[in-house]
Amino acid sequence: MARARKPKQEPVRIRLKKNDLVEVTTGKEQGKTGKVLKVYREKNQVLVEKINMIKRHTRPSPTTGQGGIVEKEAPLYVSKVKLVCPKCATATRFSLTRTGEGKKARVCLKCKEMIDG
Numbered sequence: 001m002a003r004a005r006k007p008k009q010e011p012v013r014i015r016l017k018k019n020d021l022v023e024v025t026t027g028k029e030q031g032k033t034g035k036v037l038k039v040y041r042e043k044n045q046v047l048v049e050k051i052n053m054i055k056r057h058t059r060p061s062p063t064t065g066q067g068g069i070v071e072k073e074a075p076l077y078v079s080k081v082k083l084v085c086p087k088c089a090t091a092t093r094f095s096l097t098r099t100g101e102g103k104k105a106r107v108c109l110k111c112k113e114m115i116d117g
């Protein structure tokens with residue numbers, strides 16, 4: 001059977017940044033929160049601390065003798081996470097606004113607090 005080709009991912013505007021706190025909204029990690037370690041804009045994925053851990057089997061190195069199973073984070077799609085507002089500690093929706101200095105800032109739609117700056 002021919003394998004279906006994956007539909008090409010349209011790059012979306014990712015509003016998440018490194019060190020943002022996010023909550024997983026779906027999958028086996030649902031409800032967990034973690035810090036964004038890395039954003040892969042071209043793949044629409046984020047790496048979140050302690051979320052989506054995978055086990056990597058590494059071959060023991062002949063020099064150090066180290067090897068075995070290493071646990072590390074695997075990236076997950078941005079659509080699976082929600083930004084958590086640091087002010088009201090809820091995974092809410094955000095809108096973009098401009099601050100007095102003309103910078104963009106994210107505003108929590110629940111408590112109306114600015115997230116950035």
Ligand SMILES: [Zn+2]
Pocket residue numbers: 085086087088089090092108109110111112113
């Ligand atoms: Zn809030």
